Amino acid sequence: MQEVPAIRFENITKAFGTKVVANKNVTMDIQKGEIMALLGENGSGKTTLMNMLSGIYRQDEGQIYINGEEVQITSPKDAYDLGIGMIHQHFKLVDVFTAIENIAMGMDKKETGSNKDITEKVQEICDKYGFDVDPKKKVYNMTVSEKQTLEIVKTLYRGANMLILDEPTAVLTPQETDKLFAVMRNMKADGKSIIIITHKLNEVLAISDRVAILRKGEYIDTVLTAEASVQSLTDMMVGEKVELDIDRPEVEAKEKRIGVSHLTCLDKYGVKALDDVTFDAYGGEILGIAGISGSGQKQLLEAIAGLQRCEKGSSIVYYDNSNNVETEMVGMTVSEIKKMGVSLAFVPEDRLGMGLVGSMGMSDNMMLRSYKKGHSPFTDRKGPRDLALRVKDELEVLTPNVTTPVRKLSGGNVQKVLVGREIASEPTVMMAAYAVRGLDINTSYTIYRLLNEQKKKGVAVIYVGEDLDVLLALCDRIAVLCGGKLNGIVDGRTATKEEVGLMMTHLNEEKQEVQANG
Amino acid sequence: MDKAKTKSAREPLFHIVKRTDIPFWKAWIIRICAVLAALVVCGIIIVLLTGKNPFEMYKFMWDGSFKTERKFWKMIQDLAMLLCIALAVTPAFKMRFWNIGAEGQVLIGGLGAAICMKLLGDDGAQLSNELLLPITILTAVVFGAVWGVIPSIFKANWNTNETLFTLMMNYIAIQIIAYFTFIWSSGSNTVGKLNAQSHAGWLQLPKEIDKSGYLLNILIVVGLTVLMFLYLRYSKQGYEISVVGESVNTARYIGINVKKVVIRTMLISGALCGIAGLLLVAGTDQSITAETAGGRGYTAIMVSWLAKFNPFYMILTAFIVVFLQRGADELQTQTDRIINADFADILIAIIIFFIIGCEFFINYSIKFRSHKKKEVEA
Numbered sequence: 001m002q003e004v005p006a007i008r009f010e011n012i013t014k015a016f017g018t019k020v021v022a023n024k025n026v027t028m029d030i031q032k033g034e035i036m037a038l039l040g041e042n043g044s045g046k047t048t049l050m051n052m053l054s055g056i057y058r059q060d061e062g063q064i065y066i067n068g069e070e071v072q073i074t075s076p077k078d079a080y081d082l083g084i085g086m087i088h089q090h091f092k093l094v095d096v097f098t099a100i101e102n103i104a105m106g107m108d109k110k111e112t113g114s115n116k117d118i119t120e121k122v123q124e125i126c127d128k129y130g131f132d133v134d135p136k137k138k139v140y141n142m143t144v145s146e147k148q149t150l151e152i153v154k155t156l157y158r159g160a161n162m163l164i165l166d167e168p169t170a171v172l173t174p175q176e177t178d179k180l181f182a183v184m185r186n187m188k189a190d191g192k193s194i195i196i197i198t199h200k201l202n203e204v205l206a207i208s209d210r211v212a213i214l215r216k217g218e219y220i221d222t223v224l225t226a227e228a229s230v231q232s233l234t235d236m237m238v239g240e241k242v243e244l245d246i247d248r249p250e251v252e253a254k255e256k257r258i259g260v261s262h263l264t265c266l267d268k269y270g271v272k273a274l275d276d277v278t279f280d281a282y283g284g285e286i287l288g289i290a291g292i293s294g295s296g297q298k299q300l301l302e303a304i305a306g307l308q309r310c311e312k313g314s315s316i317v318y319y320d321n322s323n324n325v326e327t328e329m330v331g332m333t334v335s336e337i338k339k340m341g342v343s344l345a346f347v348p349e350d351r352l353g354m355g356l357v358g359s360m361g362m363s364d365n366m367m368l369r370s371y372k373k374g375h376s377p378f379t380d381r382k383g384p385r386d387l388a389l390r391v392k393d394e395l396e397v398l399t400p401n402v403t404t405p406v407r408k409l410s411g412g413n414v415q416k417v418l419v420g421r422e423i424a425s426e427p428t429v430m431m432a433a434y435a436v437r438g439l440d441i442n443t444s445y446t447i448y449r450l451l452n453e454q455k456k457k458g459v460a461v462i463y464v465g466e467d468l469d470v471l472l473a474l475c476d477r478i479a480v481l482c483g484g485k486l487n488g489i490v491d492g493r494t495a496t497k498e499e500v501g502l503m504m505t506h507l508n509e510e511k512q513e514v515q516a517n518g
Numbered sequence: 519m520d521k522a523k524t525k526s527a528r529e530p531l532f533h534i535v536k537r538t539d540i541p542f543w544k545a546w547i548i549r550i551c552a553v554l555a556a557l558v559v560c561g562i563i564i565v566l567l568t569g570k571n572p573f574e575m576y577k578f579m580w581d582g583s584f585k586t587e588r589k590f591w592k593m594i595q596d597l598a599m600l601l602c603i604a605l606a607v608t609p610a611f612k613m614r615f616w617n618i619g620a621e622g623q624v625l626i627g628g629l630g631a632a633i634c635m636k637l638l639g640d641d642g643a644q645l646s647n648e649l650l651l652p653i654t655i656l657t658a659v660v661f662g663a664v665w666g667v668i669p670s671i672f673k674a675n676w677n678t679n680e681t682l683f684t685l686m687m688n689y690i691a692i693q694i695i696a697y698f699t700f701i702w703s704s705g706s707n708t709v710g711k712l713n714a715q716s717h718a719g720w721l722q723l724p725k726e727i728d729k730s731g732y733l734l735n736i737l738i739v740v741g742l743t744v745l746m747f748l749y750l751r752y753s754k755q756g757y758e759i760s761v762v763g764e765s766v767n768t769a770r771y772i773g774i775n776v777k778k779v780v781i782r783t784m785l786i787s788g789a790l791c792g793i794a795g796l797l798l799v800a801g802t803d804q805s806i807t808a809e810t811a812g813g814r815g816y817t818a819i820m821v822s823w824l825a826k827f828n829p830f831y832m833i834l835t836a837f838i839v840v841f842l843q844r845g846a847d848e849l850q851t852q853t854d855r856i857i858n859a860d861f862a863d864i865l866i867a868i869i870i871f872f873i874i875g876c877e878f879f880i881n882y883s884i885k886f887r888s889h890k891k892k893e894v895e896a
Binding site for chain 1: 753
């Protein structure tokens with residue numbers, strides 16, 4: 001390590017207001033031709049640190065050195081000029097433009113040359129590192145993986161030799177992840193420095209050379225990946241020993257709670273998002289839903305919740321076993337379902353845009369579920385407030401107080417607020433979509449524990465997930481969606497990751513038949 | 519890379535940081551400083567362009583609201599009317615329904631009142647005041663509500679653009695008023711005082727209690743302010759408005775009927791505009807022209823936004839606007855129009871610019887290069 005580091009942070013401190021210190025005296029190096037994983041729980045300051053490198057924030061104290069020289073990065077353009085490129089979780093692409101239009105966007109024609117020149121240069125980059133980009137394809141026709149590839153090629157085209165990838169694998173299938181890792185290794189071999197932010201420790205071990213760990217804004221240590229394990233990294237990240245096994249308690253008395261049959265839904269463009277899907281969900285069971293993103297998971301959950309219009313022939317029956325009543329829920333609105341006495345809890349994918357109101361505090365967000373109760377024209381404020389305080393206590397939500405807008409909380413805490421509220425409604429059916437996306441390991445395990453508790457209480461839990469390791473460890477059965485069709489249901493105890501991964505991408509017509517008949 | 523190397527390694531002189539917490543008093547010190555700075559800049563401009571003593575000018579502006587008891591009451595009346603319309607637009611704006619049609623809703627509400635006073639008053643049915651007043655009030659409220667609810671029905675069912683829709687409704691309203699004033703004035707376009715003899719339908723307290731004639735208006739608006747505060751902050755409907763405004767998706771997810779909330783809220787918004795029209799026609803002017811609302815329907819939007827939709831803060835923001843307007847008018851009279859309306863507008867604009875601009879310093883702080891670093895370089 002005698003070489004001059006590609007990037008060096010020295011005593012970086014950044015505070016937001018007087019209370020929140022996002023980074024405190026962080027000093028660390030990234031070498032040339034190295035993949036470094038940046039690890040830390042939610043709110044540990046990873047993203048803030050990277051934002052300073054890419055010119056979005058400005059540090060309060062400390063210096064950044066690039067190739068041994070002190071630099072002042074005051075804008076994203078400065079970062080670009082220094083060869084730093086960041087791939088954000090939310091892609092910054094223009095949907096109606098083609099791949100090469102996006103790549104050259106905002107650049108001078110003199111610099112880029114004609115479209116043919118751009119295409120040639122892009123092709124050169126693709127060949128060199130093993131990317132696959134169709135230059136004329138429009139972004140709205142691309143899969144998530146293709147968009148991500150385009151983002152990376154875009155930064156490389158603009159001369160980046162230091163890349164920051166913020167949770168790049170969160171939205172990818174296992175196969176796509178392997179492909180991404182392959183090109184990352186090629187870039188590394190070419191002498192580029194790569195920083196990857198991820199919560200998936202298996203991937204950290206698979207791809208990185210070294211791992212830097214942040215905890216509560218402070219730099220803890222950098223370790224060689226070869227000498228690290230999932231357990232050792234977790235312990236360093238959390239600061240104490242953590243139990244890393246996901247529980248799968250056995251529940252004997254399972255009873256049918258929801259029967260979905262021939263469910264067909266259209267998306268907003270009138271294309272079939274769900275096609276003739278049939279399955280049952282049982283109380284006392286966690287039913288996992290696997291599938292690459294956009295395979296109809298959203299429509300499935302929203303159809304059950306009464307938020308999605310279903311086509312003719314669809315049926316969703318709710319079985320109330322204690323009263324021996326069967327209710328057809330297709331065609332009912334959310335409030336009608338509620339009035340029927342069906343207690344549905346739903347943790348949607350879009351937490352702040354759908355599950356919560358970002359500008360309101362915890363207390364007012366608790367009120368969303370309960371405000372209609374009673375005949376008074378005024379809201380009961382004490383009940384929600386007490387509930388907010390209880391959730392804050394029990395789930396250890398970090399917030400200055402229950403009136404602080406939830407949008408200001410970190411992702412993990414936002415999710416705790418949402419899950420806490422949904423569980424408090426004492427549901428009989430609990431649906432959760434990507435409940436641990438973007439959450440650190442500690443919070444993720446809290447969520448798994450809460451879901452298991454619901455299962456033990458006899459709740460029918462439907463869990464849409466993207467991490468197959470977790471789905472296989474947590475769920476009793478896993479229904480695999482592929483392009484809106486149900487491609488089969490496997491047993492979580494016996495299925496393998498490869499098997500499920502394959503079912504996500506290759507529709508098996510025969511299996512479909514068997515499933516429908518059985 | 520080469521370009522970057524030539525870039526100076528010196529830290530920039532300052533950078534901007536978002537504040538997350540600022541004490542209440544500090545924010546107010548910043549606001550007061552902004553007003554003082556605005557007065558200094560205005561002073562410089564007054565001296566440079568007119569050669570007059572700025573302090574004298576400021577005194578004239580002050581006089582516009584406070585010189586005599588009558589001016590004072592007139593100012594409070596203007597304040598009350600602006601506040602009333604600001605209250606009316608607030609529920610819609612809180613719901614992110616961009617209702618810029620308050621002007622038209624006020625006019626139509628006022629027209630409702632005028633029609634009752636005309637047809638059922640001295641020139642018509644000659645109803646007694648006990649009967650006429652409730653009918654007048656009801657008609658004004660219904661007229662305003664109907665005018666307000668039409669765009670919302672289109673919005674809720676066919677997702678039309680409410681901004682354009684409400685704006686167009688204003689022009690229609692103005693033309694309708696023009697038609698009626700033409701008819702009633704038999705072509706001269708000025709409707710005189712309605713029911714000048716009997717005062718039938720006049721919304722005023724007896725002269726013995728209230729000399730200015732504005733007190734009843736003011737009291738009604740005070741009541742509305744408190745009611746609107748309670749409605750928005752504590753009622754279930756107010757809560758629904760906030761949720762729909764923040765996120766339609768969340769509202770649907772939780773089972774709120776978004777269409778119903780949109781229509782109901784515009785009904786309330788329009789009805790309040792109708793009341794404002796009533797207060798202007800029956801309570802203030804006892805007459806109607808196309809200028810009755812006088813642009814307040816637009817100014818009220820600014821008043822509401824500046825107060826962040828809090829009815830009590832709106833008293834302050836409405837006061838600032840009214841005080842400046844009256845001050846500018848007074849300035850013109852006192853200087854024999856050496857300072858004309860345009861110049862007065864410049865002064866108002868500067869002051870409002872500073873007041874709004876200082877919010878930047880409340881939300882962000884500027885950090886200068888640290889001294890420690892400078893010494894090292896030196």
